[in-house]
Every structure is written in structure tokens, then in C-alpha cells.
Amino acid sequence: MNTETAAGGKPVYSDKDSLMNAHREIQELALLFSLGKAEAVDKFEEIKNEFRGSIQKIRRALNEAADHAVSGPVLLKLDALELTLSGNADSVTVFEEQKSKLLAALLAFENEALSAIRNHDLWRTFLHETEKFKLKLEIVRLRLVLKKFELKEGYESLMKDVRDKLEGLTFRRRRTATANFKAEMSEAYGHIRKAIAGLK
Numbered sequence: 578m579n580t581e582t583a584a585g586g587k588p589v590y591s592d593k594d595s596l597m598n599a600h601r602e603i604q605e606l607a608l609l610f611s612l613g614k615a616e617a618v619d620k621f622e623e624i625k626n627e628f629r630g631s632i633q634k635i636r637r638a639l640n641e642a643a644d645h646a647v648s649g650p651v652l653l654k655l656d657a658l659e660l661t662l663s664g665n666a667d668s669v670t671v672f673e674e675q676k677s678k679l680l681a682a683l684l685a686f687e688n689e690a691l692s693a694i695r696n697h698d699l700w701r702t703f704l705h706e707t708e709k710f711k712l713k714l715e716i717v718r719l720r721l722v723l724k725k726f727e728l729k730e731g732y733e734s735l736m737k738d739v740r741d742k743l744e745g746l747t748f749r750r751r752r753t754a755t756a757n758f759k760a761e762m763s764e765a766y767g768h769i770r771k772a773i774a775g776l777k
Contacts (some may be wrong), residue, residue, distance in 0.1 A: 595705040617720040654686040
């Protein structure tokens with residue numbers, strides 16, 4: 578993996594590494610469902626717990642940041658986002674309700690935090706985690722609503738094409754234009770989203 582070293586000797590993974598990791602995790606999740614080796618409800622809880630861990634890392638990093646103070650509203654939105662990750666979904670209806678609440682809380686946090694978080698590496702990491710989380714939610718939703726979840730002919734080819742596209746992307750480590758980076762990430766993850774649509 579291509580990594581840079583941040584202050585304190587901690588590795589900082591490149592945007593391409595994060596995209597390739599998301600691609601791999603999405604493929605693994607789809608394969609588990611197609612083989613019948615995972616229940617959608619159980620995986621939903623696991624995915625929420627993983628994302629809760631990402632939120633807690635973000636919170637710790639914000640609390641430890643000496644270069645800026647994060648406003649109360651940002652932390653309140655982060656609290657609200659974390660709160661929406663609680664509760665179990667035992668049906669498609671409950672899952673859809675939770676998914677809607679999660680996406681609304683996520684958007685509210687992003688809007689509040691966009692200009693407040695000055696640590697661009699932290700913001701980039703968070704955007705990668707949220708895009709990956711949204712893609713996993715979509716695969717869980719498909720598993721819940723489809724009678725038979727299978728990797729249709731052409732899906733593997735589509736995912737290989739996506740991997741090739743992702744490997745060809747280049748990203749500069751910007752210190753400004755966070756909104757532009759968000760749009761760039763959304764476009765990059767859109768390639769994976771199109772492949773997921775092929776599962777329907």
C-alpha cells in the first residue's frame with residue numbers, strides 16, 4: 578500500500594488505498610450474501626458497529642486536535658449521528674426507517690462539519706468511511722428485498738472494470754477545497770455504486 582507518514586509516525590493511507598479497500602469490502606459482502614453465509618440483519622448490525630468505531634475515532638481526533646476548537650453544534654451533530662446507530666432492524670420496514678434516519682443524520686453532520694473541521698486528512702478519512710458505509714447499506718438493502726441474492730453474470734466483470742478505473746485515478750493531497758474533494762470522492766465511489774446496481 579502507498580502510505581504517507583503523518584506527524585507522530587502514524588501512516589496516512591492514500592485516497593486510492595481507501596477506494597481499493599472499499600471496493601474489496603463491497604465485493605466480500607456481496608459474495609457472502611450470494612453464498613448464503615451471512616444474514617442481512619446481522620451484517621447490518623456489524624456494519625453499524627464498524628461505522629460507530631469510525632465515528633469514535635473521528636471524535637477522539639477532534640478532541641485531541643490542538644490546532645482548532647470544534648464548535649458545540651458539530652459535536653451535537655456527531656452525537657446525533659452516533660445515536661442513530663443504536664437499535665436493531667428486524668424487518669425491511671425497520672431497516673428502511675433506520676437507513677433514512679442514518680443518512681439524514683450523516684448529511685446533517687457533514688453540512689455542519691464541512692467548514693468547521695480544518696484537519697483535511699481527518700475530513701478525507703471521514704468521507705471515505707461514510708461513502709463505504711452508504712454502499713454497504715445499499716447491499717444490505719438489496720439482500721433484504723431480493724428473494725434470491727446472486728452475483729449475476731457480468732457483475733464480476735463490472736467490478737473488475739471498476740477496480741481498473743479506481744487504480745487509474747490520481748488524487749492530490751489538497752489543503753483547501755474540501756467541498757471539491759467531497760464531489761471528487763462521490764464521483765469515484767459512484768463507479769462502485771453503478772456495479773452494485775447490477776446486482777438488482
